[in-house]
Amino acid sequence: MGIRAIVYGVGRVNCIATRLMIEKGIEIVGAVNRSGTKIGKDLGELSGMSQLGVSVSDDPAHILSTPADIAVIAIYDDLQRMFPIYKQCLEAGVNVVTVGAHASYPWRLEPTLSQQLDDIARTHGVTISGSGNQDFFIVHLGALMSGVCHRIDRIVHRSLTDVNNFGSETAGIAYVGQSVDCFQTKANNQTPSVYTTFWDNIAAALELTVVDVVQTVEPIVTTTPRICRSLNRTIKPGFLIGIRQRLEVFTKENVRMTGENSLWVCDTEEEEYKDWEIMGEPSFKIRVTGLATGFTTASQCVNRIPHIIKAPPGYITIDKLPKLTYRQRLTI
Numbered sequence: 001m002g003i004r005a006i007v008y009g010v011g012r013v014n015c016i017a018t019r020l021m022i023e024k025g026i027e028i029v030g031a032v033n034r035s036g037t038k039i040g041k042d043l044g045e046l047s048g049m050s051q052l053g054v055s056v057s058d059d060p061a062h063i064l065s066t067p068a069d070i071a072v073i074a075i076y077d078d079l080q081r082m083f084p085i086y087k088q089c090l091e092a093g094v095n096v097v098t099v100g101a102h103a104s105y106p107w108r109l110e111p112t113l114s115q116q117l118d119d120i121a122r123t124h125g126v127t128i129s130g131s132g133n134q135d136f137f138i139v140h141l142g143a144l145m146s147g148v149c150h151r152i153d154r155i156v157h158r159s160l161t162d163v164n165n166f167g168s169e170t171a172g173i174a175y176v177g178q179s180v181d182c183f184q185t186k187a188n189n190q191t192p193s194v195y196t197t198f199w200d201n202i203a204a205a206l207e208l209t210v211v212d213v214v215q216t217v218e219p220i221v222t223t224t225p226r227i228c229r230s231l232n233r234t235i236k237p238g239f240l241i242g243i244r245q246r247l248e249v250f251t252k253e254n255v256r257m258t259g260e261n262s263l264w265v266c267d268t269e270e271e272e273y274k275d276w277e278i279m280g281e282p283s284f285k286i287r288v289t290g291l292a293t294g295f296t297t298a299s300q301c302v303n304r305i306p307h308i309i310k311a312p313p314g315y316i317t318i319d320k321l322p323k324l325t326y327r328q329r330l331t332i
C-alpha cells in the first residue's frame, strides 16, 4: 500500500527528505511552514525539483485535515517548543517522524510531556518517533558494536558535523556568527545538548539506566573569514563558527559513556566523521567518514517511515524499532 506524507517545516532537511520521499514512491499530500516567503510556493520547486503541485501552507489545521499516514517534521530540537506541533499532528490521527533531536528519547529530560504525547498517540491509534543521523550512526551502530563485548567500561563517541549541511536553525544551535560574550551569556543558561538524548536511546538499547549527564561546551572562534552557507554570510574573525560539546554520561551499572561532538562551519579541508571507541573486553574502534550529514539525516528519517506507520500506537523510540535497512520503494 502507498504512503501519504505531510512535510512539516520546509527547511534544509525536509527539502532533501521531499526528494527522497518522491523518489521512493511516497505521495506528498501537504506541506506546512510558518508564515513567510515560502508560503504559497510549490514544495517541489523549493526542494530543487520540478513542480509537485503541493503549495506550502501556514495553516496546519487545514493541511492536517487531508488524509495522511505520516507527518515528517524538521523544525526545532527541543520538545517544549515542538510539543504543540507533535500534539496537533497526533490528534489529527497522523503518525509522526521527527528529526527534532530531543524527541529521540525524551523520557528522562521531559517525562511529563513524553507521557502526554504517548497518551495522545495511543488514544488516536498512531505512533511518534524521532529519527535522523542518530538512527544508524549513533543509536544502532553503537548498540550493535556493544554486542561484541563481554565487558564494557566506557563507550566513546566523537563526531565532526559541518553546519553548512543544515539550515539556520542548526547554525543557531551552534552559535554560529555570535560573539564570545554573547556565547558566554547564553552558555550560562544552557539547554541540554542536542546529542544528550541519543545516549538515552543507547542506554535503553543496552538496558542501562542513565543517572546523570554532565555537559560542557567550548566556543570555536575563527581567525579567518569563514563562509557560512546556512546563514548565507561570512563569519568575521573573532566570532564563533560553532561549538565542541562534551557529554559525560553516568549509568547505574557503571558503564561510562562519553560524547565529544564538534558542530561547526567546516573549512574545505575538513571532513565530517563519526568515531566509536569501546573500552572493555575487547576494546575496539570504528570510524565512519564520507558523510554528508544533511543528506544522511533526511535519508534515515525517510527510510524509517514504514516502521513507524506499522509500529504499535504510542511513543516508540528508535531503539525499539526494527533494524534500518535499504528499501527500493517505501510502502506499507
Ligand SMILES: NC(=O)c1ccc[n+]([C@@H]2O[C@H](COP(=O)([O-])OP(=O)(O)OC[C@H]3O[C@@H](n4cnc5c(N)ncnc54)[C@H](OP(=O)(O)O)[C@@H]3O)[C@@H](O)[C@H]2O)c1
Pocket (backbone or CB within 6 Å): 008, 009, 010, 011, 012, 013, 014, 032, 033, 034, 035, 036, 038, 074, 075, 076, 077, 099, 100, 101, 131, 132, 133, 134, 165, 166, 167, 168, 169, 170, 173, 194, 297
Ligand atoms: N536528528 C538529526 O540528526 C538532526 C540533524 C540536523 C538537524 N536536526 C534538526 O532538524 C531541525 C531542522 O533543521 P534544518 O537544517 O532543516 O533547519 P532549517 O533549514 O532552519 O529549517 C527549519 C524550517 O522550519 C520552519 N519553521 C520554523 N518554525 C516553524 C513553525 N512554528 N511551524 C512551521 N515551520 C516552522 C522554518 O521556517 P523559515 O523558513 O521561516 O525559517 C524552516 O523552513 C533543527 O531542529 C535541527 O537541529 C536534526
